[in-house]
Amino acid sequence: MTFVNKHINRRSFLKVSALAGGGMVLSFSWLAGCKPTTKEELLAMPKEWFELNSYIKIGENGTVTLYSANPEFGSNVITSMPMILAEELDVDWKKVMVEQADFFPERFERQFTGGSQGIRQGWTPLRTAGATARQLLVLAAAQTWQVPAEEITTEAGTIIHKASNKKAGYGEMASLASTLEVPEEIKLKEIKDFKIIGNSKKNVEGQKIVTGKPLFAIDHKVEGMLYAAIVHPPGFGMKLKAFDGASVQSMPGIKDVFSIKVFNDDYERNVFDTATFDEMVAIVGNSTWEVLNAKKALKVDWEKAPESSFTATGFGGNKSKIVVPSGMENSVDHKAKMAEYSQKPGNILRKDGDPEAAFKKAAKIIERTYSAPFLAHNTMEPLNCFAHVTADQAIIYGPTQAPEFIVGTLSNRLGLPKEKIKVNLARMGGGFGRRAYSHQMVEAALISQKANAPIKMIYTREDDMTSGVYRPTYTATYRAALDENNNMTAFHVKAGGIPETPIAPNRFPAGAIDNYLAEGWEINSNITIGAFRAPRSNFIASAEQSFLDELAEEMGKDPIAFRLELLDRAKTNPVGEKNDYDPARYAGVLELVREKSKWDSPEPNLHRGVSAYFCHNSYVAEVLDIEIQNNKPVVKNVIAAVDCGIVVNPDAAANMGEGAIVDGIGNAFFGELPFKDGIPEKTNFDKYRMIRQVEAPKSIEVHFVKNDIDPTGLGEPLFPPVFAALANSLYKATGRRYYDQPFAPQLEMQNLTM
Amino acid sequence: MATINLNVNGKKQTVDVDPNTPVLWVLREHLNLTGTKYGCGIAQCGACTIHLGGIAVRSCQLPVSSVENQEITTIEGLSENGEHPVQQAWLEHDVPQCGYCQAGQIMTAVALLKNNPTPSDAEIETGMNGNICRCGTYLRIKAAVKTASKSL
Structure with a gap:
């Protein structure tokens, strides 16, 4: 039996309150154009709602509404997080309604979608919230029936006292339950008793998505709303000099043209206060088409931006001065500079044993260098935001992964207290890290404030x-020392990037090799970068796992067996103490993928590669099969083995994994954003090649390790390993190693069709 | 500005807009049919796919003046409550992740199946190749098209 003290992760979510007349329903479903769904129509709306805590509301007729607090960007937390609540509340999933909660920091613990942490960090609080509400209902029944609470059981929304043959629906007890004191200790279910968790449930917004309902901020509209477009500097290292508003002011539908500045000069930024361009021109008008026409016609002068700096507060609260260098940068120069830094000593991030001596004594040294370019997130829904700012309040509705990181910025910039700023959460048309940076909310708010009207601002695809707040460009050099018996005696990684190093120095293979050295270096830049699905891991995994493949071959070992050998060393006799992975779970996914892919009996025409990585608390191994068909490398199968603990919603989890694999293959083959004189050389999907239906793998299997470990992240971990699985299988198919992403241009040079 | 007569989802409507306005923006902002999405504005991603006389077209580069009185169908007009077999197949396979591109995918799939009720895997792949899904739900899209082809 698991007891969870209610003080764990408890702020206000266990607060009990009665709500009259269904008022809360209206305040939460504020998307005006939404008709009730079929399910809502089927479930009769109650006359009265009782809120048992911030996540759970029960109507007098037994209707249950569960709030999903985290922003939804496609990982389907809007289904899986309420499933956790429903499990402990013990209700019939078919009779549950789910609603997206607005940003409400007083009520919810962590309204942040990123770092694959939603389920992991929500697990105990959500279970506790569900179990607490259930216990209150049980206590209410005990009081009503005058029987001991311990004798009462529940089943799918019904409260039962077997001895006296009494039964009641949750709705009948909700009124009394909402007045009771929250119990000190809450009993959680045994994992073996789960009925909802572990059983696939369809996306609760599926019906709205396939019928085209207005779910996204870009679909939002209110009476009197105006439309806005922005004009930003064409490249990095440039800033606004002057603009001629009169040149477009008289164009049809144009209301106003002015410049806005995202941050106050003395504002201390937080980690997500990245704005690509601090100052830009805004055009406000009656329709998007009209403001886009004016955007094309507007005369603007740009000038070189001098070096600048600002103060930023990091995660730990440490303040630092960030310098933004001047200059218009080029990808060609980036490559030359990174090659130069790769030759120089870096900052030592971890050192075990005496790697220098081991390399000196080596019979053979293998050295390989890997690189990857800047990447744009390219969410299908471009940046946009609705804002209505008046003298005493602001309503902001937009796609954001991180509302708590922008509300302070909005408050500072608008001169309104935080309580007067209402940030409502829209379903996001993709996130991938890009929407952790919510500067567009400030921009929309400033435009609304200046235009004195509700506005919806839309970035064009080109904008x-x-x-962007791009994935940085990186370079990594790996070296391994082998003795005369072909045993590895030392391992060295030196990696850096613009502007950060991708190394996580305490991850595998650290801990498995006596003489180990990790060095990092960084080159500053004015190109804005940020989180991109498994930041840093998405590159370093590709380099490391490609190198291990080549090393295994050099040592005459099977690539899976070689990794397992290293993991066995890390498990039985680890080097160092700070190793940031569990070697047994790591080995577990490799063993599972070996079994599921029939690694030891491959099909004749298929070329296979393997890769494994641990990040965001989860372990993944992937085998990828390529077949050359009509001179074209075709990804036939990808088989993934995942250990992320308990899987809440298996089919949705598989969907997420499939997507990460497709995304990784796409970026490995095609992803690249080059710069020339500070200007991104690709501006839309005609030049920026995205993976499409024909290039997707023909089959993907996602297998989960079955265990009772609390769940960990899933949105990111399947992404990093696929790059190397692809590179390693391409090597088998073509006989060439692929060190530099993207791979498609090199494959084309080998006369393959891409 | 010009008065344009439109026939959208079986309903005759009149809008007063710049005749060069792409159909996409007229649907979204003048007729409040926001299921059709803006993705690229250059007919490369397929998020804005609608049917013009039953044929799938990109609405982001199609001037509204060119479609006067022609039969336009959007995702909202495909069925009353998502009963269309293609929408049902999408639900059965739980295709969407973020969901933004899916209306365009569904509209392309419906037109594809109209022309070719029993497409092969390769035909589905080429038929759906104009629609980008950044979340990478391509395998489920393919599976849903196959399921729908059996029930149409």
Whole structure:
């Protein structure tokens, strides 16, 4: 039996309150154009709602509404997080309604979608919230029936006292339950008793998505709303000099043209206060088409931006001065500079044993260098935001992964207290890390404030792609020392990037090799970068796992057996103490993928590669099969083995994994954003090649390790390993190693069709 | 500005807009049919796919003046409550992740199946190749098209 003290992760979510007349329903479903769904129509709306805590509301007729607090960007937390609540509340999933909660920091613990942490960090709080509500209902029944609470059981929304043959629906007890004191200790279910968790449930918004309902901020509209477009500097290292508003002011539908500045000069930024361009021109008008026409016609002068700096507060609260260098940068120069830094000593991030001596004594040294370019997120829904700012309040509705990181910025910039700023959460048309940076909310708010009207600001695809918070470009050099018996005696990684190093120095293979050295270096830049699905891991995994493949071959070992050998060393006799992985779970996914892919009996025409990585608390191994068909490398199968603990919603989890694999293959083959004189050389999907239906793998299997470990992240971990699985299988198919992403241009040079 | 007569989802409507306005923006902002999405504005991603006389077209580069009185169908007009077999197949396979591109995918799939009720895997792949899904739900899209082809 698991007891969870209610003080764990408890702020206000266990607060009990009665709500009259269904008022809360209206305040939460504020998307005006939404008709009730079939399910809502089927479930009769109650006359009265009782809120048992911030996540759970029960109507007098037994209707249950569960709030999903985290922003939804496609990982389907809007289904899986309420499933956890429903499990402990013990209700019939078919009779549950789910609603997206607005940003409400007083009520919810962590309204942040990123770092694959939603389920992991929500697990105990959500279970506790569900179990607490259930216990209150049981206590209410005990009081009503005058029987001991311990004798009462529940089943799918019904409260039962077997001895006296009494039964009641949750709705009948909700009124009394909402007045009771929250119990000190809450009993959680045994994992073996789960009925909802572990059983696939369809996306609760599926019906709205396939019928085209207005779910996204870009679909939002209110009476009197105006439309806005922005004009930003064409490249990095440039800033606004002057603009001629009169040149477009008289164009049809144009209301106003002015410049806005995202941050106050003395504002201390937080980690997500990255804005690509601090100052830009805004055009406000009656329709998007009209403001886009004016955007094309507007005369603007740009000038070189001098070096600048600002103060930023990091995660730990440490303040640092960030310097933004001047200059218009080029990808060609980036490559030359990174090659130069790769030759120089870096900052030592971890050192075990005496790697220098081991390399000196080596019979053979294998050295390989890997690189990857800047990447744009390219969410299908471009940046946009609705804002209505008046003298005493602001309503902001937009796609954001991180509302708590922008509300302070909005408050500072608008001169309104935080309580007067209402940030409502829209379903996001993709996130991938890009929407952790919510500067567009400030921009929309400033435009609304200046225009004195509700506005919806839309970035064009070109704006979105050319003012990104990109995945950085990286380079990594790996070296391994082998003795005369071909045993590895030392391992060295030196990696850096613009502007950060991708190394996580305490991850595998650290801990498995006596003499180990990890060095990092960084080159500053004015190109804005940020989180991109498994930041840093998405590159370093590709380099490391490609190198291990080549090393295994050099040592005459099977690539899976070689990794397992290293993991066995890390398990039985680890080097160092800070190793940031569990070697047994790591080995577990490799063993599972070996079994599921029939690694030891491959099909004749298929070329296979393997890769494994641990990040965001989860372990993944992937085998990828390529077949050359009509001179074209075709990804036939990808078989993934995942250990992320308990899987809440298996089919949705598989969907997420499939998507990450497709995304990884796409970026490995095609992803690249080059710069020339500070200007991104790709501005739309005609030049920026995205993976499409024909290039997707023909089959993907996602297998989960079955265990009772609390769940960990899933949105990111399947992404990093696929790059190397692809590179390693391409090597088998073509006889060439692929060190530099993207791979398609090199494959084309080998006369393959891409 | 010009008065344009439109026939959208079986309903005759009149809008007063710049005749060069792409159909996409007229649907979204003048007729409040926001299921059709803006993705790229250059007919490369397929998020804005609608049917013009039953044929799948990109609405983001199609001037509204060119479609006067022609039969336009959007995702909202495909069925009353998502009963269309293609929408049902999408639900059965739980295709969407973020969901933004899916209306365009569904509209392309419906037109594809109209022309070719029993497409092969390769035909589905080429038929759906104009629609980008950044979340990478391509395998489920393919599976849903196959399921729908059996029930149409």
